[in-house]
Amino acid sequence: MKVLKGQDILALGFMTFALFVGAGNIIFPPIVGLQAGPHVWIAALGFLVTAVGLPVLTVVALARVGGAMDSLSSPIGRVAGVVLATVCYLAVGPFFATPRTATVSFEVGVAPLTGNSPTALFIYSLVYFLLVLMVSLYPGRLLDTVGRVLGPLKIVALGALGIAAFMLPAGDIGSAQPAYAAGAFSKGFTEGYLTMDTLGALVFGIVIVNAIRSRGVESPQLITRYAIIAGLIAGVGLALVYVSLFRLGSGSHVIAAGASNGAAVLHAYVQYTFGSLGSGFLAVLIALACLVTAVGLTCACAEYFSRLLPLSYRALVIGLAAFSLLVSNLGLTRLIEFSVPVLTGIYPPCIVLVALSFCQGAWHSATRVVAPVMLVSLLFGTVDALKTAGLTAWLPESLANLPLSAEGLAWLVPSVITLAAAVVVDRMIGKPREVLA
Structure with missing residues (x-):
């Protein structure tokens, strides 16, 4: 070998x-x-x-x-x-x-x-x-x-x-x-x-x-x-x-x-x-x-x-x-202007994907847990991206002032809440489904 x-x-x-x-x-x-x-x-x-x-x-x-x-x-x-x-x-x-x-x-x-x-x-x-x-x-x-x-x-x-x-x-x-x-x-x-x-x-x-x-x-x-x-x-x-x-x-x-x-x-x-x-x-x-x-x-x-x-x-x-x-x-200057909002939006689901990859054995179905948490992190990461791009006016006031929003981490709390809910649902459903590959 x-x-x-x-x-x-x-x-x-x-x-x-x-x-x-x-x-x-x-x-x-x-x-x-x-x-x-x-x-x-x-x-x-x-x-x-x-x-x-x-x-x-x-x-x-x-x-x-x-x-x-x-x-x-x-x-x-x-x-x-x-x-x-x-x-x-x-x-x-x-x-x-x-x-x-x-x-x-x-x-x-x-x-x-x-x-x-x-x-x-x-x-x-x-x-x-x-x-x-x-x-x-x-x-x-x-x-x-x-x-x-x-x-x-x-x-x-x-x-x-x-x-x-x-x-x-x-x-x-x-x-x-x-x-x-x-x-x-x-x-x-x-x-x-x-x-x-x-x-x-x-x-x-x-x-x-x-x-x-x-x-x-x-x-x-x-x-x-x-x-x-x-x-x-x-x-x-x-x-x-x-x-x-x-x-x-x-x-x-x-x-x-x-x-x-x-x-x-x-x-x-x-x-x-x-x-x-x-x-x-x-x-x-x-x-x-x-x-x-x-x-x-x-x-x-x-x-x-x-x-x-x-x-x-x-x-x-x-x-x-x-x-x-x-x-x-x-x-x-123009490259940074275009790139930072895009990268800010896609970074949260990537963090979620990496973090949850170490825990997949704890669930009946990884899809039930990983997919919804990544989706929520992407949606709220987009909120951070819009703020980074200076488009706060496009956001409702409730989204513009989320917890940790000032730190660029508006996605974190909703993702944790979704994770907890997804784990509960996974335990209730029980029997694992086949993960799409």
């Missing part, structure tokens, strides 16, 4: 970590650290729950069913599962997340050096997606290219930044903004929610499993074990990165006072700490982080849609890279 060597397991963990850490993961923690002031570590705890805990749980849930999202979503039926998976793959793939990796890396790392012009963005994104295309065409080599080369390079760069954050702080911790003073944990929790790493984990699950299979491992038990180990390695790496970036932001009050986003905090810190080399260092770090994430998203999307459409994997990789190139040239 084929097994992975220790170095292969470590490379798999590096690959999983590298897939998750994109520019958004690097940008969010510094601004939380800056704005949370003396409450930084309470906010950090909330952030780690949603930005590390949920993604790791998602990797584990997918590993238990072979890595495919449609297997995880079998309790809601094949048609609904395909629709959910398609929306997730498109959202974190060619429509939003993949193009955003190029625009973020350009605006954070390159635009300060070249100027923020459409021509510069086009040239950068063209080269960027050519690199993405070259790596994504050979998914069987992903463990070598990402796990052994790009992953360690990213870890070294992030390690240097993290060590500097602790060894070379820019100053003392400043005062907290009102939102963090009032509820640091809940504010950090929702900021971690915005990294969208759980959606990314749903997409990356099949990439991780296929990387294991590319080494000749066929045993479902071993595949699950290795995927769980990889998820835990990635989780530890993410936590270390976030903690160092929280520290970086918390000590940047003097040099980055008034910064409105994490990119500005990072720019101020690297310029202060590394001088003229700062911008170049940040450009390489952000570009590398985004490139690896874009490769993972492209491979995952091509793998999924090659099973739905009469198109080859290679043809889909080329098409996805070309489409992402076009969308990326809309610019970061």
